[in-house]
Amino acid sequence: MKYKRVKGTRDILPQEWILREVVIDVVRTTAYSFGYGEITTPILEEAGLFIHSVGDASDIVTKEMYTLVDKAGRDLVLIPEGTAGICRAYIESKMTVWPKPVKLFYFQRLFRYEKPQKGRYREFSQFGVECFGSQSPTADAEIISLAHTMLKKLHFSSLTLHINTLGCDACRKEYREALVRYFLSFESTLCEDCQNRLKTNPLRILDCKNPSCKQCVADAPKIHPYLCDVCKEHFQGVLGCLDVLKIPYFVDYELVRGLDYYTQTVFEFISQDLGAQGTVLGGGRYDGLIEKELDGPPTPAIGFAMGLERITMLLETKRTELPLRTIDPMLYIANFGGNTATLSLQIAQDLRQNNMNVLVDLEGKGMKKVFETAEKRNAKYLLVIGEEEEKTGIVSIRNLTTRENKELEISAIPSFFLKGDQNEV
RNA sequence: GUGGAUAUAGCUCAACUGGUUAGAGUACCGGUCUGUGGAACCGGAUGUUGUGGGUUCGAGUCCCAUUAUCCACCCCA
Structure with a gap:
């Protein structure tokens, strides 16, 4: 790479x-x-x-x-x-x-x-x-x-x-001095970093994860009396x-x-x-x-x-x-021959206008592939358009969960999905 | 910046004390299969074994270096 x-x-x-x-x-x-x-x-x-x-x-x-x-x-x-x-x-x-x-x-x-x-x-x-x-x-x-x-x-x-x-600032200053006084008596047991912190920022010693420092910290003065x-x-x-x-x-x-x-x-x-x-x-x-x-x-x-x-x-x-968005398509459209590929895109375009997730087979795959792909992509419905459907204008939409088909006119597809009619299938 | 572990196919992992052409599952692509077939079976492709050196007749395996990731220190969200 x-x-x-x-x-x-x-x-x-x-x-x-x-x-x-x-x-x-x-x-x-x-x-x-x-x-x-x-x-x-x-x-x-x-x-x-x-x-x-x-x-x-x-x-x-x-x-x-x-x-x-x-x-x-x-x-x-x-x-x-x-x-x-x-x-x-x-x-x-x-x-x-x-x-x-x-x-x-x-x-x-x-x-x-x-x-x-x-x-x-x-x-x-x-x-x-x-x-x-x-x-x-x-x-x-x-x-x-x-x-x-x-x-x-x-x-x-x-x-x-x-x-x-x-x-x-006022009470921290006093507390800071008290801390320095306290830690000075343990200076040799503190880690190297904390010895430096003693000069730069003694408050940070309280945060140190080093075991020997932690022991010193346990008995260190708390800020609260100095507030x-x-x-x-x-x-x-x-x-x-x-x-x-x-x-x-x-x-x-x-x-x-x-x-x-x-x-x-x-x-x-x-x-x-x-x-x-x-x-x-x-x-x-x-x-x-x-x-x-x-x-x-x-x-x-x-x-x-x-x-x-x-x-x-x-x-x-x-x-x-959690209420996660699904990226699974609602409808998978496959097509065979003629102008069906373009027709598929046309149908998809109308549905997508309403934010419906539609996946169109762009390759013109074989029937087996169509089902495999629809299954793999977790689509809810499948629509297969061939030259026969293109001619008659009647298609059948398959519910991939119930495996039932429903016949309807191409022009009725948007209302089928967008008005909730698909619940009847 | 310091310490430790790890690195093999897209993913999960094999490969004996160093020994044929580095394998399997899964995922991917295709075929049986132009029409409601989601299964099954068959086939295909994929690797500079992280990278670069070294030892050896021979290295995925041993040594050195390097890079990345993970874990801890540190730091902080």
Whole structure:
């Protein structure tokens, strides 16, 4: 084979698209019902956008971006995440003056130069939502409710919601110092990465999967005693609201998330069935991003993103529970001799005008083939047109399930299918 | 980026301690078979054994390199 797909990318074939279509449809409909509108931003953005938003110490920025220089010398990237571009558009398109909150959702293809693995690709797709302009805990709860609602519509009940708060800048600073003090006494038992994190981003140590680090983490100070009254109240407000909405959650003190812009509430929906890549949906609040990093007006914001590949993978076992589109033809038309091939196309054209799935034998196959093909393609009805039928204008339509035939005029075929008459056969 | 496993027909897998022309099921194409025949039977095509080197009289099998995939670390959706 001369060319192969590039490492970490995938071809999405028709069978998978049938599933993915349902995901997209459910998720889009649900987002609209929560008052969100769809937005699409470019796949190419300036590199600086991510360095400032996602964080210049994060892995995504330091080693995973697909960067390129265009012909005018601009430093561009294939976007590695969705939120920053939406925020840029929010400011650039003056959505800052729209009535608050401004609610946006998007489907986006993202690129990260990582080592491919199950549920992790270099090019992948996300559905995401962002809500700008509300700092009320009810905004947090509502967006979690949106995630919960659409997952429920997709027949997911086994996903667990992990939730935590990272505090605001003020309380996080104090907590951060306390963490550093604590971990310094264990410095030698921490893994190499975590020793570095001690200087750059001590919060990430809480997330480390290394066994010896995990032991240290178990007794590490929790953020909650360090929360300021505002943050404490906010988090309690969110949890209280989730209780009322009957959305089960698990307060996970070790949940931190890898993008630097998060503040206060962070959450993830996690599956047990995806191996190491268990996070299907993740998000949180990022009150400082627009003002501090992107020079916009002070704007509290919260959002989440869901991985379409992961969710589709999990849905693979639930095909029968979902309202999947069928690609099986309703009618298979075969023809023998004369102008019957053209006549077949004519009949098909009328039916297709009404979105009926019609398959026409373009080759003029033998009778045996006709039946085999109709069977294989899972067609419901079979119509064979020969010169005899062409002359008389009378054809017989065979129900391939009951194996019964029904005689009718060619001109009556559309009404036979479109008015539901076929139920009588 | 680090570690481990794997790679044979479109798919699922065979091929003895290295030994004829690398096989089977399935899928595909055709025939028996121009007319309501969906079955059955018969036949056909498909491979640089992931790629490139090496050892050997001889390599799918052993060695080295390389690429891809999978699993874990890491990262995250």
